[in-house]
Amino acid sequence: xxxxxxxxxxxxxxxxxxxxxxxxxxxxxxxxxxxxxxxxxxxxxxxxxxxxxxxxxxxxxxxxxxxxxxxxxxxxxxxxxxxxxxxxxxxxxxxxxxxxxxxxxxxxxxxxxxxxxxxxxxxxxxxxxxxxxxxxxxxxxxxxxxxxxxxxxxxxxxxxxxxxxxxxxxxxxxxxxxxxxxxxxxxxxxxxxxxxxxxxxxxxxxxxxxxxxxxxxxxxxxxxxxxxxxxxxxxxxxxxxxxxxxxxxxxxxxxxxxxxxxxxxxxxxxxxxxxxxxxxxxxxxxxxxxxxxxxxxxxxxxxxxxxxxxxxxxxxxxxxxxxxxxxx
Ligand code: NAI
Numbered sequence: 001x002x003x004x005x006x007x008x009x010x011x012x013x014x015x016x017x018x019x020x021x022x023x024x025x026x027x028x029x030x031x032x033x034x035x036x037x038x039x040x041x042x043x044x045x046x047x048x049x050x051x052x053x054x055x056x057x058x059x060x061x062x063x064x065x066x067x068x069x070x071x072x073x074x075x076x077x078x079x080x081x082x083x084x085x086x087x088x089x090x091x092x093x094x095x096x097x098x099x100x101x102x103x104x105x106x107x108x109x110x111x112x113x114x115x116x117x118x119x120x121x122x123x124x125x126x127x128x129x130x131x132x133x134x135x136x137x138x139x140x141x142x143x144x145x146x147x148x149x150x151x152x153x154x155x156x157x158x159x160x161x162x163x164x165x166x167x168x169x170x171x172x173x174x175x176x177x178x179x180x181x182x183x184x185x186x187x188x189x190x191x192x193x194x195x196x197x198x199x200x201x202x203x204x205x206x207x208x209x210x211x212x213x214x215x216x217x218x219x220x221x222x223x224x225x226x227x228x229x230x231x232x233x234x235x236x237x238x239x240x241x242x243x244x245x246x247x248x249x250x251x252x253x254x255x256x257x258x259x260x261x262x263x264x265x266x267x268x269x270x271x272x273x274x275x276x277x278x279x280x281x282x283x284x285x286x287x288x289x290x291x292x293x294x295x296x297x298x299x300x301x302x303x304x305x306x307x308x309x310x311x312x313x314x315x316x317x318x319x320x321x322x323x324x325x326x327x328x
Contacts (some may be wrong), residue, residue, distance in 0.1 A: 002035060003035075004067065005030055005083065006082050008038075008040075008081040009021060010040075010086045010087055010088040010112065011087040011130060012053065012070070012087075013042045013053060014046075015236065015239035016242050016243045017087060019242075020085070020087065020247070021038060022057070024247070025038065025062040028251075029247055029250060032064060035066040036066060037065075037067040037069075038057070038065065038069070039069050040070040040071075041071065041074055041078075042070065042071075042072060044072045050070050051070070074115035079120075080121050082125070083126075083254070084112075084120065084124065084127070085246055086137075088108065089105055090105050099325075102132065102318060103325050105136050105139070106322060108130075109128070110139055110140070113141065113142065114143045116140070116144050126140060126147075128153070131187070134154045134186050134279075134281065134282075134315055134318070137154040137280045138318075138322065139328055141280070142328035143328075152267075153249070154280055155266070157246070157249040157263065157264060158242050159191050159193065159223060160245075160264040161241070163181050163193035167198065167205060167209075171205075171208060177201045178205070180198050180199050180261060181198045181263075182284040183264040184307070185311025185315065186312075189224050196301065220307075226238075248263075249263075252287055253265070253290065256289070257285070262295050264282050264284060265282065266280050268280055280315070281315055
């Protein structure tokens with residue numbers, strides 16, 4: 001279509017934004033034939049820096065970039081948007097308890113949810129990258145009663161991509177050989193990358209690897225703690241890969257998943273796999289015509305059950321905290 005798709009990005013002057021905006025503008029999200037309009041939200045003190053980024057977007061002369069608007073008022077910036085990529089969040093400061101962190105983020109995601117409810121386009125799709133992503137998404141969703149809850153999601157695609165890369169390295173396969181990877185649960189250290197349903201060149205990944213000790217002692221912790229390993233190495237958090245995963249997530253949601261494969265998205269549970277209804281938890285999903293469906297009927301063994309339950313329990317704890325705080 002030649003009508004531009006309007007994409008909002010929050011925290012646009014931040015590290016992820018610096019990579020994400022240029023990928024979107026260059027056509028990585030919806031292809032070279034689909035113009036996009038960027039709507040960029042920042043806090044007031046960051047608007048000057050954001051103006052600098054917009055100068056660089058101008059200087060890139062992207063043919064697919066149909067326009068850019070910036071501002072600090074979500075009800076203006078989100079007006080008519082089709083996709084909202086909520087990246088800006090409050091990081092954990094020194095001495096900050098989990099409850100303080102959730103409360104500070106509630107101050108961001110509750111008003112943004114309300115603004116989306118008021119002014120976003122009818123087909124709005126919301127992706128939360130800013131941490132704690134799953135519970136931030138739950139806060140935004142709870143504050144947007146007129147938007148179907150299925151239009152809210154949180155990013156576990158970076159974990160999914162990391163899980164694929166580590167499995168490819170272990171098996172000597174290419175990333176393209178790997179299908180049906182799943183991240184279950186929360187985007188946190190409790191997440192569960194599942195090799196029991198993944199396939200390498202059509203072969204079951206857990207059977208191919210055949211090493212439960214490696215799976216438990218190396219693979220799962222390496223994927224779950226990859227963010228910390230990158231901070232250690234780079235002296236800064238993963239920004240380009242987080243931006244890339246945000247693109248993958250939003251693109252698959254808009255354009256669909258490949259035949260014979262699925263992806264991982266944190267979406268509102270309908271009770272599938274005994275994940276309590278209403279929690280925003282990561283599942284294997286397929287997407288068709290812009291609608292996701294949780295893959296049904298996977299057999300969950302005792303080991304996987306324990307891992308999923310532990311992560312879901314953490315999500316329930318976060319939900320209970322934000323409920324007590326009156327954020328949902
Ligand atoms: P950053 O600190 O460089 O940028 C965040 C930006 O958000 C800042 O420019 C800040 O001014 C802005 N911001 C804060 N409050 C805002 C508000 N109310 N409205 C609009 N903008 C606001 O952080 P970075 O590296 O870009 O990361 C952003 C978030 O993404 C963090 O919460 C980080 O933990 C998370 N993240 C999530 C990943 C995932 O896989 N889900 C992976 C990597 C990072």
